[in-house]
Amino acid sequence: MPTYEFRCRACGQTFTESRPMAESGEPAACPQGHDDTVKLLAVAGAGISVGEPNSGSSGGGCCGGGCCA
Ligand SMILES: [Zn+2]
Incomplete structure (x- = not known):
């Protein structure tokens, strides 16, 4: 579910909502x-795996290729 960022024009607070x-x-x-709020943007990446560079399971690392076994 995407996350959206809003800003309140009454108190100036920014907040996010998933919807x-x-x-x-x-x-x-x-x-x-x-309820006097404006939508700023959809927060990219929420709920989406961006991956980890060193996860080691994608074959990018030494052990990922089985060369350490
Ligand atoms: Zn407010």
Whole structure:
């Protein structure tokens, strides 16, 4: 589920909400309860594995290729 960042125009606080893409345009209330908010952006990478460079399971490392066995 994508995460969207919002900013409250009443108190200036930024906050994020995870919601279905179909509801991305719905208004969001800030944690303080204000509903005068604007959507800033969709936070990329939330819920998406970006991978780890040294995970070793993708064949990139020495042991990943079995050469250490
Ligand atoms: Zn607020």
